[in-house]
Amino acid sequence: MNHPYPKILEDLMELLRSLPGVGRRSAERMAMSLFSWDAEKLEALARLLAELKKRVGTCSVCGNLADTAEGTPLCPICASPVRDASFLCIVENTPQIRSIEASGSFRGVYHVLGGRLAPLEGKGIESISLDALEKRLESGIFREVILALSPDVEGQATAVFLAGRLARFSLRISRLAQGLPAGSDLSYADPATIAAALSGRTSFDREEK
Numbered sequence: 414m415n416h417p418y419p420k421i422l423e424d425l426m427e428l429l430r431s432l433p434g435v436g437r438r439s440a441e442r443m444a445m446s447l448f449s450w451d452a453e454k455l456e457a458l459a460r461l462l463a464e465l466k467k468r469v470g471t472c473s474v475c476g477n478l479a480d481t482a483e484g485t486p487l488c489p490i491c492a493s494p495v496r497d498a499s500f501l502c503i504v505e506n507t508p509q510i511r512s513i514e515a516s517g518s519f520r521g522v523y524h525v526l527g528g529r530l531a532p533l534e535g536k537g538i539e540s541i542s543l544d545a546l547e548k549r550l551e552s553g554i555f556r557e558v559i560l561a562l563s564p565d566v567e568g569q570a571t572a573v574f575l576a577g578r579l580a581r582f583s584l585r586i587s588r589l590a591q592g593l594p595a596g597s598d599l600s601y602a603d604p605a606t607i608a609a610a611l612s613g614r615t616s617f618d619r620e621e622k
């Protein structure tokens with residue numbers, strides 16, 4: 414670069430570039446936009462960033478994001494008395510909970526795996542929260558487990574693995590109906606599509622390969 418910005422702006426742009434979808438030009442625009450903010454607004458942003466990891470944690474029950482302000486983190490879904498705690502929906506990550514909640518068609522509770530199986534990337538069963546899931550199921554309060562994994566190769570391979578692994582529990586294991594675009598990430602599916610996939614869910618065929 415022929416005419417670099419002052420170092421602090423260059424450093425800021427470099428950090429912004431690590432955000433998804435932000436290239437050099439976008440980072441430059443964002444940094445200059447931030448520079449145009451007044452000091453008060455910039456300080457408010459700085460405070461939020463500094464507090465982010467302290468104030469947001471994972472729910473001690475399901476792994477969803479939760480406010481850590483009041484002791485043991487419990488997400489609003491696990492804390493709610495009106496959710497049907499006998500239906501457990503298994504998702505890969507927390508954005509998927511937001512998508513399913515936006516569909517308004519699920520009243521049970523969730524379990525966040527925190528990833529999925531991807532043997533080629535070295536992600537085996539230790540990379541998902543399987544132990545915590547099995548502990549929850551051992552409580553015997555669940556009637557049905559819905560495997561809401563993304564309709565791509567790794568998501569479906571993870572669903573097949575879980576269906577086999579959880580077969581020892583006496584509960585219905587189901588998965589979302591076909592209809593979600595193949596290869597897509599559930600986090601970005603539209604609410605109507607998710608609602609249809611949930612209401613049309615089918616029992617998992619454990620023999621399926």
Ligand SMILES: [Zn+2]
Nearest residue numbers: 472475488491
């Ligand atoms: Zn929770």
